Amino acid sequence: MKPVIEIKNLTKLFNQKCVFSNLDMKIYENEILVIMGASGSGKSTLLNILSQIDMDFEGEILYDESLFENVKIPFPMIFQESESLLPWLTVEENIKLIHQKVSQIALEEVLEKVDLVEHRHKKPRELSGGMKQRVGIARAMLCNSKIMLMDEPFASLDKDLRVKMQDLVLQIQKEQKLSIVFVTHDEKEADVMSHRVIRLD
DSSP states (O other): OOEEEEEEEEEEEETTEEEEEEEEEEEETTOEEEEEEOTTSSHHHHHHHHTTSOOOOEEEEEEOGGGGTTOSSSSOEEOSSOTTSOTTSOHHHHHHHHOTTOOHHHHHHHHHHTTOGGGTTOOGGGSOHHHHHHHHHHHHHTTTOSEEEEESTTTTSOHHHHHHHHHHHHHHHHHHTOEEEEEOSOHHHHHHHOSEEEEEO
């Protein structure tokens, strides 16, 4: 497999405290890489660095050029809860807020894929936790990115919903041949989702 992102000698400090020291790792095309570790071990920080939100580090991150070809947002991030949803907008309007030029055909396809067609006119307060997460996944899918970053996306969901969302992500990853970096604390979830697991000390 070809690496799409390669990290070399990554060192990150927060207020003189070392989060990473000379971290080396690779993310390969068409794989789900699960990141595990205790609270404060730097899992979310690593996602922020990969997504280029956080540029304050030492070391080198090499990106395959294909990650930036015909892509609206190269590194879409899905968080534990879709707090970025605006409460006064509907599902469809929240998606269009990020993708203002999305075609109606593309919008219909992604709503159907995440099973939100019947809920498109609902506002966030009318949605379950799983529905909110599906809105986040729909927005990420419309970025046309070859990589997706997920920061404990299902941690707040009950067991049945969590399993459904895991199945949805696995299906999308397989169909679109995505590389996914998936942060979780849950060992069972890591077993279900991962092609590889990296543990941060």
